[in-house]
Amino acid sequence: MLYMRSVKDDRTARAVIRDEALRLFGAHGPDGVSVRQIAAAAGVSPALVVHHFGSKEGLREVVDQHVLDTFDEALAEMTQPGAPDLYDPAATGSLAEAVLRHLPSDSPLPGYLRRLLLDDSEAGRILFRRLFTVSQGVLSTLSQAGLASEGNDPAVRAAFLMANDLAVLLLRDRLTEVLGVDPFSPDGMRRWASEVLAVYGSGLLAAAPRQEEP
Amino acid sequence: MLYMRSVKDDRTARAVIRDEALRLFGAHGPDGVSVRQIAAAAGVSPALVVHHFGSKEGLREVVDQHVLDTFDEALAEMTQPGAPDLYDPAATGSLAEAVLRHLPSDSPLPGYLRRLLLDDSEAGRILFRRLFTVSQGVLSTLSQAGLASEGNDPAVRAAFLMANDLAVLLLRDRLTEVLGVDPFSPDGMRRWASEVLAVYGSGLLAAAPRQEEP
DNA sequence: ACGTTGACTGAACAAGTGTTTAGCATGCTG
DNA sequence: CAGCATGCTAAACACTTGTTCAGTCAACGT
Numbered sequence: 001m002l003y004m005r006s007v008k009d010d011r012t013a014r015a016v017i018r019d020e021a022l023r024l025f026g027a028h029g030p031d032g033v034s035v036r037q038i039a040a041a042a043g044v045s046p047a048l049v050v051h052h053f054g055s056k057e058g059l060r061e062v063v064d065q066h067v068l069d070t071f072d073e074a075l076a077e078m079t080q081p082g083a084p085d086l087y088d089p090a091a092t093g094s095l096a097e098a099v100l101r102h103l104p105s106d107s108p109l110p111g112y113l114r115r116l117l118l119d120d121s122e123a124g125r126i127l128f129r130r131l132f133t134v135s136q137g138v139l140s141t142l143s144q145a146g147l148a149s150e151g152n153d154p155a156v157r158a159a160f161l162m163a164n165d166l167a168v169l170l171l172r173d174r175l176t177e178v179l180g181v182d183p184f185s186p187d188g189m190r191r192w193a194s195e196v197l198a199v200y201g202s203g204l205l206a207a208a209p210r211q212e213e214p
Numbered sequence: 215m216l217y218m219r220s221v222k223d224d225r226t227a228r229a230v231i232r233d234e235a236l237r238l239f240g241a242h243g244p245d246g247v248s249v250r251q252i253a254a255a256a257g258v259s260p261a262l263v264v265h266h267f268g269s270k271e272g273l274r275e276v277v278d279q280h281v282l283d284t285f286d287e288a289l290a291e292m293t294q295p296g297a298p299d300l301y302d303p304a305a306t307g308s309l310a311e312a313v314l315r316h317l318p319s320d321s322p323l324p325g326y327l328r329r330l331l332l333d334d335s336e337a338g339r340i341l342f343r344r345l346f347t348v349s350q351g352v353l354s355t356l357s358q359a360g361l362a363s364e365g366n367d368p369a370v371r372a373a374f375l376m377a378n379d380l381a382v383l384l385l386r387d388r389l390t391e392v393l394g395v396d397p398f399s400p401d402g403m404r405r406w407a408s409e410v411l412a413v414y415g416s417g418l419l420a421a422a423p424r425q426e427e428p
Numbered sequence: 429a430c431g432t433t434g435a436c437t438g439a440a441c442a443a444g445t446g447t448t449t450a451g452c453a454t455g456c457t458g
Numbered sequence: 459c460a461g462c463a464t465g466c467t468a469a470a471c472a473c474t475t476g477t478t479c480a481g482t483c484a485a486c487g488t
Contacts, residue, residue, distance in 0.1 A: 013465075031245050035446060045467050050447065052465090117388065118332060128388045148418040157409045159393055160378075167381035174331065174342045175373055195371045202417040204362040227435075249476060259437050264477065266435090 014052045017042045022063050026111035029119070030060050064123035067112050071127065074102045075134070094193055095134065096165045100184060110184075114169055135162035168192065228266045231256045236277050240325035243333070244274050278337035281326050285341065288316045289348070308407055309348065310379050314398060324398075328383055349376035382406065 011019070020041040024033040035056050039046040053059035078098060103109055116124040136158040142148035151157040168175065168183050181188040198206070225233070234255040238247040249270050253260040267273035292312060317323055330338040350372040356362035365371040382389065382397050395402040412420070 029245075031243075034444075036444085044465095046446085047448085047468080048466055056446065118384065120387065125388070125391065128385075129392055132392045142418075149420060151409055151412055153405050153409055155393060156405050157413070159389055160406065160409050160413070163381035163385055163389065164374075164378045166385065167377035170332065170384050171342075171377055171380065173334065174339070175377065177339065178343055178346045179369060179373055191367050191370050192374065195365055195367055195374050198365055199371070199374070199414065200418045202419075204356075204414045205416075206363060248474075250474085260476085261438080261478085262436055270476065 013042065013044055013048065017044060017049055017052060017059070018063060018066060021059055022067065022112055023108040025060065025063060026108045026115060029115060030056075061123075063112075064116070064121065067109065067116065068123055068127060070109065071099070071113065072130075074099050075130075077102065079134075094165065094189070094196070095131075095138065095162070096169050097184070097189060097193075100169075110169060110172075117166060118170065131162055131166070132159060135159070135165075164196075227256070227258055227262065231258065231263055231266060231273070232277060232280060235273055236281065236326055237322040239274065239277060240322045240329060243329060244270070277326075278330070278335065281323065281330065282337055282341060284323065285313070285327065286344075288313050289344075291316065293348075308379065308403070308410070309345075309352065309376070310383050311398070311403060311407075314383075324383060324386075331380060332384065345376055345380070346373060349373070349379075378410075 017038065021033075021038050024038055024041060027033075035049050036046050038059075039049050042049075049059060050056070053062055100110055113127070116127050118124075136155070139148060139150055139154065139158045139161065143150045172183060176182045176188075179188070181191065183189065183192045231252065235247075235252050238252055238255060241247075249260050249263050252273075253263050256263075263273065264270070267276055314324055327341070330341050332338075350369070353362060353364055353368065353372045353375065357364045386397060390396045390402075393402070395405065397403065397406045
């Protein structure tokens with residue numbers, strides 16, 4: 001448990017520290033992890049952590065920025081080339097899901113993004129604002145395409161859709177427990193998206209259509 | 215700042231400690247608050263805290279239980295007598311809001327409930343399960359009254375509605391920032407509920423009706 | 429009046445925190 | 459080769475943490 005770095009690892013020690021910090025911060029929060037734990041996970045001495053990043057706070061800022069960059073990259077990837085996913089009405093409520101599908105299933109990024117959104121940090125504010133802008137853009141595009149209405153209060157409607165979307169990420173573990181299925185698993189995503197689509201499509205009142213077989 | 219207790223305060227010191235812990239835990243999380251800070255806020259010595267509660271962990275458990283009890287009380291109040299709020303279709307998406315309206319606007323309870331839902335604690339699991347059951351009950355009742363459909367996947371639909379509802383609580387500060395209005399303020403609740411009602415009523419596609427004037 | 433119980437405090441303790449310092453290699457550059 | 463920066467560590471520092479201990483004070487029952 002002391003030395004976590006595998007024998008073949010061409011990342012610099014600095015990168016290893018950053019990655020382990022990302023993983024541990026995401027899992028337990030910055031206050032729930034000590035510099036010594038990060039150092040042990042990275043297989044280095046505690047002093048090296050502060051040597052590379054100045055302080056624990058400095059490390060946190062670097063990780064924040066790194067996560068923000070990675071997220072932007074993933075977002076740009078799916079918003080630029082053809083963008084079949086984003087502006088598909090069937091994908092309306094799964095913006096976050098779409099981003100997460102671009103990541104390995106054991107990625108520490110979702111957990112860290114979750115904390116960014118929940119904790120009161122500058123990076124979190126930036127992230128949230130960016131997501132809100134995207135949500136507004138999607139709603140606007142759908143509206144112009146005649147696939148949705150912006151409603152009486154477009155800003156609130158965009159916020160509502162985004163909040164609903166993020167709720168799955170924020171409450172993932174809890175939902176997994178009561179539903180018996182991880183909403184981010186293939187099966188869970190199918191079931192969740194199906195209901196979201198039904199409600200967004202024609203409201204709560206509409207009679208349930210037959211289960212469609214693909 | 216040292217002695218927070220007002221001169222007239224008939225609560226026992228034990229109750230004062232519990233209340234201050236509730237407030238501080240809700241604001242900064244149990245790990246973000248020291249026993250000394252709680253003691254100072256309550257105007258007592260740190261030793262008295264552990265004298266009454268055994269340990270910091272013991273205090274946390276008592277506060278958890280206290281919050282759970284208070285919440286159940288508030289829930290029972292609005293689910294029993296006539297229950298005009300709960301099973302009103304116009305109140306579908308505002309279960310949490312309805313509970314919060316029963317509290318003073320500066321109550322520390324919402325913040326603590328938020329942490330219960332987000333952190334991985336036993337009390338949080340119980341709370342979430344309880345909320346899920348209520349959501350299922352509401353959906354079932356609305357369905358029997360012909361005011362909503364349970365959809366193809368009633369459990370997921372109930373979870374979806376609950377998650378959307380809770381998202382406002384979890385993201386309150388962030389939403390306040392991008393929208394410029396607190397979604398729990400009278401104005402914010404009106405705007406938010408209006409969009410929720412519109413979407414739940416007839417989906418995203420429906421044309422925006424005229425703003426209704428009461 | 430005495431003794432016991434309970435609320436309560438100041439001081440101390442062991443453990444863990446982030447950070448500093450001095451020093452050891454190693455490898456590049458003059 | 460000398461010199462200097464770089465990556466890195468062990469040890470220590472000052473501080474905070476939760477908790478313990480000995481003891482004071484007031485209230486209450488006998």
